[in-house]
Amino acid sequence: MLKNTNIQKPIEEPQKPKPDECCGGGSCCPCVWDTYREQRKAWLEVNEKLNKT
Known part of the structure; x- marks a missing residue:
């Protein structure tokens, strides 16, 4: 099983x-x-997307 290694760091x-x-x-x-x-x-858009995951 592959792990998701594409973890985004919040800006x-x-x-x-x-x-x-x-x-x-x-x-x-x-x-x-x-x-x-x-x-x-x-910044708000990126963090909103990160918070939905």
Whole structure:
């Protein structure tokens, strides 16, 4: 019998940008907050899948 050796390790939760990482001007593309939100969404999806198994 074969064992499943494809065990996924949960990725670390992304950290919110520090106050000095955002200029607050709203003209950066992408903004550090845009990147954070995308990474957090991906993190939530991965962890949701891992919790269902």
